[in-house]
Amino acid sequence: MVLGMQVDIETLNPILTESANEADVLNGIFSTLIKVNEEMEFEPDLLVQLPEVSEDGLEYRFELRDDVLFHDGEKLTAEDVYFTYQMKIAENNAVPSRMMWDKIKEFTVTDPYSFTITLYEPDVTWLEYWAYADASIVPKHLVEEEFLANGEELSKGGDFSRNPIGSGPYELVEWETSDYILLAAFEDYYRGQPEIGQVVFKIIPDANTLLAQFETGEIDIYDRAQPGQYEALVSLQENGQAIEVYQYPGFVYMHADFNLRLAKFQDKEVRQALNYAFPQEEFIATVLGGVGTPAYSDTPPVSWAYNPDIRQYSYNPDKAEELLEEAGWVRGDDGVREKNGERLAFTITTIAGNPAYASYQEIAKQEWEAIGAEVELESFDGPMFGDALTSMNFDVIVFAWSSGFDPDSTPIWHSTQIPDEYGTGQNYAGYKNDRVDELLEAGLKISDRQERIEIYHEVQEILAEELPSLFVYFMNSVVAVPDNLENFRPNPTQANNTWNMYEWKWN
Template sequence: MKKVWVLFVALIAAVVLAACGGESSSAPSQTNEGGTTEAGGGEIEEFVYASTSDVAGLSPILTNDSVSANVQEHVYETLFERDTDTGELIPSLAESYENPDELTWIFKIREDVVFHDGTPLNAESVKYTFDKLRDPTTAAPRASLLEPVDEITVEDEFTVKITTKYPYGPFLASLAHSNAAIVSPTADQAQDLMSNPVGSGPFKFVSYTPGDQVVLEAFEDYRDGAPDIKKLVFKVVPEISTAISMLQTGEVDFIDNLPSEQIARIESIQNVDIEKKDGTSVFYLAFNQSRPENQDENFRKAVAAAVDRDAFVGKLNGLGLRSDSVLGPMVFGYNESKNAAGQAYDPELAKQLVEENGYGDRTISLLTANRDNFVLMAEIAQAQLTEAGFNVKIETMEWATFLDTARAGQFDITFLSWANLTQDGSEMFYPNLHTDNIGSSNRAQYSNAEFDELVDASRTSVDQEERLNYLDQANGLLLEQNDVVVMYHGVVTGAMNSEYTNLILEPNGKWTLKDVTRK
C-alpha cells in the first residue's frame, strides 16, 4: 500500500485559500481617518470589505457564486488548500492521505479542529458534508465535485475512506474547492446554514442583514491563532463609484474586481495600495440551447461575427486578456492554438446572415448581472448586435436573482463567468457545459453527446497527456460550433487601505483576510 503524507502535493488545479503570517504586538488604541478604532499593534477592531452585490446564501453546499464564497471561505475550511507561492496542494483539515489503489482514497483528519459551535470536526463531519453535497435531493449546485464518488466510509474517529466509481485524476483538487468545505452536522440539523453558517475557519458568523451586510468576528479558539481583524464586515455598496469614495475616506478598507474605467481614479488615491495579477477566470457569451432557435448554428455564428471582442478588451485598460480559447493560459488543458480558433469579428458576414435568415424579426433577451463589467459587456454587445440587424433587449438583475434566472433558463443569451477554482479544464467543462448538469451549474442548457464523451474521458484518464488531448478537442468543438463566445480572460485586482498588509490575492480571484494586520 502506497502511503503519501501530504506536505506539498502537486496537482493541476486552481488556487483556493492560502495566506502568509503577520505578527502583532500591543500598543495604545488609535483611530484611523474613517473613524475606525483599532487596538494598536497588529490588531484591527473593524475591517470593512465592500461588494456591489449581496450574497446568495451562506452555505457552501447550497450556493455556487463568488460573492457568497468570499464570505464562506472565511467561515469554512476544506480538506486541502493551495500554497500561494508554489501553487501546490497543502493540507488544511486533512493531515494525510493514502491512495492504495486507483479507486480508493483514505484521509486522516486533523484532531485539533472544532467548529464554531464547539462540535469536534472529525471523520463523521466529513462524511456528513460530502453525503449531503452529493445527495440528489439536496440539489447542490456543485454536486458535480463529488460525482465520481461511489461510497464514503468512516474507518475511525479521524479516518474516512472514499471509493470512487472510476479513476479520477483531479480528485484532490476538487476537495480543495470552496464548495467542498466541511460544515458542522450539529448546526446543519438545527438551523439554516444559508443564513446562519457554522464552520471551523478563522472567523465565525455574527449576523446577516439581507441587502446590507454580513458581520463576522475572529474565532478566538482558532487552532492557528485568532486573526488580528476582530470584526470583519462584508458591506453591500451597490455603486462601485461609492465604494471607491468610501475606500478613499477610510469607511471601507478593501475592494476587489476593480472596474477598468475606474483604475486611473483608484491609482490616484494616496492611502490605497493596488495589486494586480493574471487570473484564471473566463467571461463568455452563452446561448440558451434549450431554445430551438439558439440551436441554429448560423444564428450563433452571426452573433459571434457581430461582437468585436478586441474592441471590448481594449476598454478594460489592461484588466483583460483576449483569447478565443475557453480555457485560459493558467488552466490545465489550454492550447495556444485555440487563441484564434473562434469565429472572427466580421460585421458584414453577421449582417448577411441576419438578412438571409430573418434573425432580426424576433426580440432577443440578453440577461446580465448588475456588476460593472457584465453591464459593460451587455451594452457593447447590444450596440454591435443592433448594428448587425438583431433586435436585442437587455434585462439587468441583482446577482442572486440573475443566478436563479439563468439556472432556470429564462433568457435567450447571457454573459457568464467561471473562476476556474481548480484550474483544471475538466472542472470548467463538466459543471458548466456537460449534459449531467443542466438545471444546476450548466446554465447554458448545453447538451452535446460528442462533447460529453470528450469531457468524461478527460476526467477518467490518469494520463495527463491524454487528458490534455481530450480537453483540447472539447475546447475546439465549442469554438467550431460557436457554442461559447469568449469575451476575455480576467486579471485579478484588489485595492486595500495602505495602512494594512498581508492581503493574499489569488489568480482565481479569491482572497483571504485572516492574516491581514496593520503595518
C-alpha cells in the same frame, strides 16, 4: 477590516452556495479539508497531511486533525465530513452540482479522525473540489436537525443559511441583509486566533460607489474592482494613498451564454454571426482599459492546457450578415430577420451594477441590431439574477464563470450537467455534444499531462466552432488593499483572495 463587495449574499450555507462573493465570506466562517494556495499547490487545512492515494487512483485515505472545534465548542470529526457528503447528495437539497459527489462509490469512516473514500473511476481532478468553499465541512449536530425537520431538505432561507456555525477563523456576529455581514475572530481557531479582531463584508451594489468609499477609507479592501477602475486605483497610489494595487491574470472569464433550448439559437450560424458582430478587442481596449485578455474558449492562457490555435472571430459585421443570409435568416419589412416565422428577437440579461456587463449589453444591442436582430436589455440584482440563471429563464445571459486550475470543464459542458434534464449541474446553456462528452470523460481518467493536453485542445476547438457561449475576455483580477496589511496573498483560483484571511494582520 472592511471588505467591499458588489453582489449581495443569498446564503451562508456551503451546501447550497454557488456565488464567489458568498465564498469570500464562507472562507472566514468555515474550513475545508485542503486549500489551494496562491502558487496553485494543495496544502492541508483540516487534514494532518494530504491524503494517500492508491496506485489505481480509486482510494483516498484521509486523516483529520484532532484539535478542530466548531464555533459552538463541539469537536469536528469524520462523522461531520461524512454528513457533509450526505447533504451534498441528498435528493431534495438544491445543490448546484453533484458531479464531484456522484463520483464517490464508498465513504467509510474508520475512526473519529480517519476516513476512506473510494471512487467509481479514477479522476485526476477530484481532489481539487475539496479545496473550495462549497466543500466546507458543516456540523452534523446542528444541520441534521434542520434537515429532518424540513422534510429532508435544506433551504437558502433556512436557519443554518442565516446563522451558520463553522470551524473557520471567524464566527458570524451579525448579518443585515443587503447591507453588511460582521464576523469576529474565533478564539479557539485551530491555527490560533486571528490578529484582526473583526471583519465586515459591506454590500455596495454600485462599482463607482465602491471605488469612492475605498478612496475615502470607508472600506479597506476593494476586491474584484472593475477593469476600467485599474488606472484610477493606480492613480490613488501614485498620489500618495497608502495602498497596494494588484493586477494579475486569472481563470475568471466573462461570457454570454445562449439558451440553446430556443430554436433561434440552435442555428450555429446565428451564434457565430453574433460573435463576428461584436467588437471584442475594441471592447477590451476601451471599456476595460486594456485590463483583460481576449477569450476564445473557457480555458485561459495561464492554463497548461491552453490551445492558442483555435478559431477566432475578428470583428466582421459583413461576415455576420453573410452567415445569417446563408442560414435562411432574411430581413423583414422592419429590418428584423426572420426564419420559418420566427423573428431574431431576444433579450440580453445580466447582473445589475456592473459597468462592464452593462457596456457589453449596450454595445451588443447596437451591433446586433445593425445586422438584423431585435434586442432588449434587462438587469437584475444578485438573487433575482441567480434565479433567472438557475431556472434557465433567459435568452442570452451575461456573467462570469471561474475555471478551475485543472482544465476539466465537465460541470459546464457535459450533457449530464443540464439542470432541467438531470436535476443538477451548471450547464445552464443546455449544450449537448457527444464528442465533447466523450473527451471530458476521458480527460478525467488520464494522468499523463501530454495526453490530457491533446484532449482539452480538441474540446477548445469544438467550443470555439460551436459557440454555446460567446467567450468575451478573461479578467485580469484587480484588487486594492492597504499597504500595511500583511500576508495578503492574491489567489487566482476559485479559492478567492480570502483563502488565507486567518493570516492577515496589520503592520
